[in-house]
Amino acid sequence: MKKASAVLLAAAGLVVFGCSHPEHKTITLAGSTAFQPFAEKLAEHYMAAHKDVRINVQGGGSAVGIQSALSGSAEIGMADLLKLPDEAASLNSVTVARDGIGIVVNPKNSIVNLTKQQAHDIFAGKITNWKEIGGIDSPIRVISREEGSGTRRSFDKLVLGEDKLSASALFQNSNGTIREAVASDANAIGYVSIGLINERVKGVSYEGVAPNNDNVKKGIYPLARPVFFLTKASLNQQTQDFIAYVLSKEAQDILEKEGLIAVK
Numbered sequence: 001m002k003k004a005s006a007v008l009l010a011a012a013g014l015v016v017f018g019c020s021h022p023e024h025k026t027i028t029l030a031g032s033t034a035f036q037p038f039a040e041k042l043a044e045h046y047m048a049a050h051k052d053v054r055i056n057v058q059g060g061g062s063a064v065g066i067q068s069a070l071s072g073s074a075e076i077g078m079a080d081l082l083k084l085p086d087e088a089a090s091l092n093s094v095t096v097a098r099d100g101i102g103i104v105v106n107p108k109n110s111i112v113n114l115t116k117q118q119a120h121d122i123f124a125g126k127i128t129n130w131k132e133i134g135g136i137d138s139p140i141r142v143i144s145r146e147e148g149s150g151t152r153r154s155f156d157k158l159v160l161g162e163d164k165l166s167a168s169a170l171f172q173n174s175n176g177t178i179r180e181a182v183a184s185d186a187n188a189i190g191y192v193s194i195g196l197i198n199e200r201v202k203g204v205s206y207e208g209v210a211p212n213n214d215n216v217k218k219g220i221y222p223l224a225r226p227v228f229f230l231t232k233a234s235l236n237q238q239t240q241d242f243i244a245y246v247l248s249k250e251a252q253d254i255l256e257k258e259g260l261i262a263v264k
Contacts, residue, residue: 027076029076029078030060030074038260042245045251062150069091069232076230088230093228095226100195100211104178111135113205113207123155125165125168138186140189141188141189144169155223176196195260247263
């Protein structure tokens with residue numbers, strides 16, 4: 001029965017840290033799937049030093065994070081957006097990290113750089129074959145996040161502007177699944193958090209600037225956005241303490257080590 005419950009939780013995108021106990025203080029985080037693995041890492045470290053706290057980390061996307069904080073189903077909503085929408089105006093927000101977005105292709109792809117116009121035209125569906133930008137004669141397969149994703153909303157704003165994503169784009173529900181989709185398709189192109197770029201995909205330079213955190217910090221790589229924690233005005237003490245920990249040097253160093261950009 002316990003095994004079946006674990007499977008159901010995994011299928012729902014919920015990660016539960018710590019054992020259930022009536023004396024445990026529970027904190028639930030929900031939202032950004034890009035920040036989810038980093039939140040899980042911080043939760044592990046925090047609970048190692050706070051045995052009476054249980055932290056639940058859920059994904060679902062930034063839109064879910066905002067709604068979860070508004071409804072009270074989560075103490076903390078996670079959102080990675082260039083700008084918070086109007087519906088989040090009643091929530092308190094704190095920036096806990098910054099996250100660069102890297103355009104990625106399959107390692108077999110010869111393309112190493114895209115201009116702003118080329119990236120726009122590929123993701124808008126105006127450039128549809130790699131040969132149009134100096135690659136092989138093969139169709140381009142655009143991989144994107146789904147609606148409600150903060151990564152998607154930020155990328156669309158930064159790269160597409162007012163234009164719409166290609167009607168032929170394929171959708172994935174997390175940065176990790178985009179990475180795997182691109183890794184398994186020589187003709188694919190997608191975008192992920194810079195911290196998730198590894199040997200399975202190739203990060204493409206944007207306007208001649210490599211997608212790495214050093215370049216984001218220098219202000220020369222433009223595809224980046226803040227990561228917000230969203231809460232209601234009245235917070236219980238355990239939630240306040242956890243947010244304070246996330247902003248501490250210890251936690252910010254962990255985020256840097258894992259591939260994000262610290263704000264402290």
